[in-house]
Amino acid sequence: MADVRIQGVTKSFGDTVATDDLDLTIKDGEFVVLLGPTGAGKTTTLRLIAGLERPDSGTIHIGGHDATTLSPAERDTAFVFQQYSLYPHLSVFDNLAFPLRSPARRFPEEAVRRRVEEVARMVRIDHKLDNRSTKLSGGEMQRVAIGRALVRKPAIYLMDEPLSSLDAKLRADLRLELKRIQSELGATMLYV
Structure with a gap:
């Protein structure tokens, strides 16, 4: 930080x-x-x-x-916007992993998995990792959006x-x- x-x-x-x-x-x-x-x-x-x-x-x-x-x-920096801005075709896991898989970062897949699971527990959506983002409630979608920012440690x-x-x-x-x-x-x- x-x-x-x-x-x-x-x-x-x-x-x-x-x-x-x-x-x-x-x-x-x-x-x-x-x-x-x-x-x-x-x-x-x-x-x-x-x-x-x-x-x-x-x-x-x-x-x-x-x-x-x-x-x-x-x-x-990591920006969390008013609207969720999730990728609807991706699972919760893949939405959270997206910043770690960008060409600018390219974390090893095992590190991505560990960090995504850690952040998912932190924002209390670890039980939804396999769900598509379109199958979530508003609160769950916002948790994913916040989690996507948290995985990066900006x-x-x-x-x-x-x-x-x-x-x-x-x-x-x-x-x-x-x-x-x-x-x-x-x-x-x-x-x-």
């Missing part, structure tokens, strides 16, 4: 200023929550850290290295309202689960 430091970051979309001279430091192992109304720049901040957007000015450091101009693949986990499409009770339960997982891993997380 790593610390993240944003210094003087401004990002505009036409006449709309999404972030204005933003300074933010997230220490290694912290769980930081961004809260604010629609249009406050929360998602833009996550996208800037992930490299999906480039700042108009300012710098972004991840793990002590200037990541401002690095591509998303070079930043070592510098920082970026979570953009990952629980907002779930019912209130499940959302509350999964919030506690995320905090438990973050604490277990000692992970750096930025949560919107």
Whole structure:
């Protein structure tokens, strides 16, 4: 895991200023929550850290290295989006294994299996590994999406309202689960 430091970051979309001279430091192992109304720049901040957007000015450091101009693949971040974005034709196991099998990483298959099983237990979907993602409930699909980010062990986990499409009770339960997982891993997380 790593610390993240944003210094003087401004990002505009036409006449709309999404972030204005933003300074933010997230220490290694912290769980930081961004809260604010629609249009406050929360998602833009996550996208800037992930490299999906480039700042108009300012710098972004991840793990002590200037990541401002690095591509998303070079930043070592994992992004969990509001929508599940699972591969419907793949099993839960293969959805979780997908990041570990990418050409950029290519873990040995035995290491993939061990890591997927470990994360599946952590997010409590190990009994569903053979199921297709289309056969899961909303809460189970979100657990798979979160697990897919967790298998990689990136510098920082970026979570953009990952629980907002779930019912209130499940959302509350999964919030506690995320905090438990973050604490277990000692992970750096930025949560919107």
